[in-house]
Amino acid sequence: MNQIHTRTDQLDLNLLKVFEAVHREQNLSRAAQSLYLTPSAVSHALTRLRQHFGDPLFVRDGRRMSPTPSCQRIAPQLIDTLTRLRELLQHWDRFDPAHTRQAFRVGMPDATESALLPALAQTLHAHAPGATLASVAVARRELGRELAAGQVDLAVDVALPISEPVRHQPLFQDGFCVMMREGHALSKRLSLKQYLQARHVAVSTRASGQVIEDIALLNLGLQRVIALRCQNYHSACEVVAQSDALLTMPAGLAGRIAANAHLRRVAVPFVLPAAQLHLYWHANSEFEPANRWLREVVIGVCERGLFG
Numbered sequence: 001m002n003q004i005h006t007r008t009d010q011l012d013l014n015l016l017k018v019f020e021a022v023h024r025e026q027n028l029s030r031a032a033q034s035l036y037l038t039p040s041a042v043s044h045a046l047t048r049l050r051q052h053f054g055d056p057l058f059v060r061d062g063r064r065m066s067p068t069p070s071c072q073r074i075a076p077q078l079i080d081t082l083t084r085l086r087e088l089l090q091h092w093d094r095f096d097p098a099h100t101r102q103a104f105r106v107g108m109p110d111a112t113e114s115a116l117l118p119a120l121a122q123t124l125h126a127h128a129p130g131a132t133l134a135s136v137a138v139a140r141r142e143l144g145r146e147l148a149a150g151q152v153d154l155a156v157d158v159a160l161p162i163s164e165p166v167r168h169q170p171l172f173q174d175g176f177c178v179m180m181r182e183g184h185a186l187s188k189r190l191s192l193k194q195y196l197q198a199r200h201v202a203v204s205t206r207a208s209g210q211v212i213e214d215i216a217l218l219n220l221g222l223q224r225v226i227a228l229r230c231q232n233y234h235s236a237c238e239v240v241a242q243s244d245a246l247l248t249m250p251a252g253l254a255g256r257i258a259a260n261a262h263l264r265r266v267a268v269p270f271v272l273p274a275a276q277l278h279l280y281w282h283a284n285s286e287f288e289p290a291n292r293w294l295r296e297v298v299i300g301v302c303e304r305g306l307f308g
Helices: 002-009 014-025 028-035 039-053 069-090 110-127 140-148 192-197 212-219 233-241 251-258 289-303
Strands: 058-061 064-067 103-107 132-136 154-158 166-174 176-181 199-203 225-230 246-250 263-266 275-282
Touching: 014 028, 014 039, 014 064, 014 069, 028 039, 064 069, 103 289, 110 132, 110 154, 110 233, 110 246, 110 251, 110 289, 140 154, 140 166, 140 275, 154 289, 166 251, 166 289, 176 233, 176 251, 199 233, 225 233, 233 246, 233 251, 233 263, 246 251, 251 263, 275 289
Parallel strands: 103 132, 103 154, 199 225, 199 246
Antiparallel strands: 058 064, 154 275, 166 275, 176 246, 176 263
């Protein structure tokens, strides 16, 4: 096995062009002409190939170079591989979304997926019908590693303390609102005092730690009562629709959910900074055509008011 790997590593790939030409022409002189080489150079290359493979590969039959059984066995796959390699190199700096079969992976949290993924999937299907898309969860502390390893092509998340070689661009900012069930006693007016006295549902994929609204309250020296902590806004809305609990959530996402959930939306009774969504990618992918195209698609989806 080690000998085979060593032999493969030592193979001059230019010799495979000679193999292809001799197999196609089955004549040494015509193969030499097609390669713009002398017959002597082709003969020398063929000798090296024979030594490498341990097989004559071609035997002379008059003027014809007939392939051996071993040559006939490997030739179709070898020539097909060479053809595909040429196509790849010809399109190295180009990307055609209409014909690609690229598998894209985008990291995003649940809340972002709810708003971004439907529009992104629709756009991708319209412009790159052969491509596939996977939305995956990425732990924020692992974002740089997963982008560097190519486990995700892009990520969309809130503003994070990221540095090179991870690059980022602001996409959109979304304010917050308070959701409550229809007919809630606080639906006509919600004061800060009433907000703090109410029971709340908090949404986070982390098992513990503060969410953005609690950080804002702590900066004011205030604290609220968290009655339930869950992992996504859809289930949180279901809980709120059937209780007196309040839910503070991104306004854009609330607008998409409220119409079908019998919920009422009111203003947050304190200053809560808008959440900024950023697009993240690795420096290695900066000029990679497919990655650059996907970034433009995500940016375009957001610029068309996806979260509004």
